[in-house]
Amino acid sequence: MINKENEEQPIKLVIIGMENAGKTTILDVLTGKINQETNKPPSMNPTKGVDRSVVLFFEKETKVWDFGGQESFRNEYTSNPKKYFYSISFFYYVVDIQDYYRLIQSVMYFKGIFNLIRKYSPEAKIIFLFHKMDPDYDPDERNLKGKFLEKVELDLKLENIPYTMYDTTIFDIKTIKTAFGQE
Ligand SMILES: Nc1nc2c(ncn2[C@@H]2O[C@H](COP(=O)(O)OP(=O)(O)OP(=O)(O)O)[C@@H](O)[C@H]2O)c(=O)[nH]1
Ligand SMILES: [Mg+2]
Numbered sequence: 001m002i003n004k005e006n007e008e009q010p011i012k013l014v015i016i017g018m019e020n021a022g023k024t025t026i027l028d029v030l031t032g033k034i035n036q037e038t039n040k041p042p043s044m045n046p047t048k049g050v051d052r053s054v055v056l057f058f059e060k061e062t063k064v065w066d067f068g069g070q071e072s073f074r075n076e077y078t079s080n081p082k083k084y085f086y087s088i089s090f091f092y093y094v095v096d097i098q099d100y101y102r103l104i105q106s107v108m109y110f111k112g113i114f115n116l117i118r119k120y121s122p123e124a125k126i127i128f129l130f131h132k133m134d135p136d137y138d139p140d141e142r143n144l145k146g147k148f149l150e151k152v153e154l155d156l157k158l159e160n161i162p163y164t165m166y167d168t169t170i171f172d173i174k175t176i177k178t179a180f181g182q183e
Pocket of ligand 1: 017018019020021022023024025026044045046047048067068069070131132133134168169170171
């Protein structure tokens with residue numbers, strides 16, 4: 001008989017955020033579809049629903065779920081949380097720090113998902129990616145990272161939830177690799 005206790009649980013990693021935040025691009029960097037020679041992000045299609053794949057992360061086979069961020073999909077996930085938010089080990093939340101108009105919506109979306117993940121995957125590690133931190137963009141001008149953190153930090157601190165965060169950009173691929181424990 002197989003001893004279930006010794007069986008390693010597969011890791012499940014989810015990457016979530018508003019539409020156009022750059023989630024699929026980030027995964028394409030990690031899987032080598034976009035590399036250092038690519039000097040400009042390719043044009044991409046919005047992800048429809050959840051795109052599931054298996055990728056080698058942290059030297060382990062990892063189930064990666066890329067949650068398309070368009071509104072109809074966002075509503076689907078939060079209406080049927082049991083289908084989406086169980087057994088998560090890593091919860092990456094991507095914020096487009098150049099997207100002023102979606103910032104408040106992104107805060108609200110994060111809070112909703114955070115509560116569901118707390119309920120269905122209480123052990124999940126939370127990692128924020130402040131993405132599109134491009135070399136030629138001045139993040140202090142609008143300070144969307146600061147504004148986002150200001151609005152979510154209280155929720156996290158009240159419950160004493162640890163989290164980590166990284167600034168990432170497609171224009172410096174190692175920022176993305178570092179955030180996923182590669183090299
Ligand atoms: N300036 C800049 N653009 C980026 C960066 N990363 C991705 N993009 C662009 O952002 C757009 C959206 O990228 P996607 O990866 O498709 O976004 P997504 O979060 O997967 O979107 P949905 O699938 O709709 O949820 C594309 O045009 C990318 O080329 C970045 O670091 N900087
Ligand atoms: Mg996508």
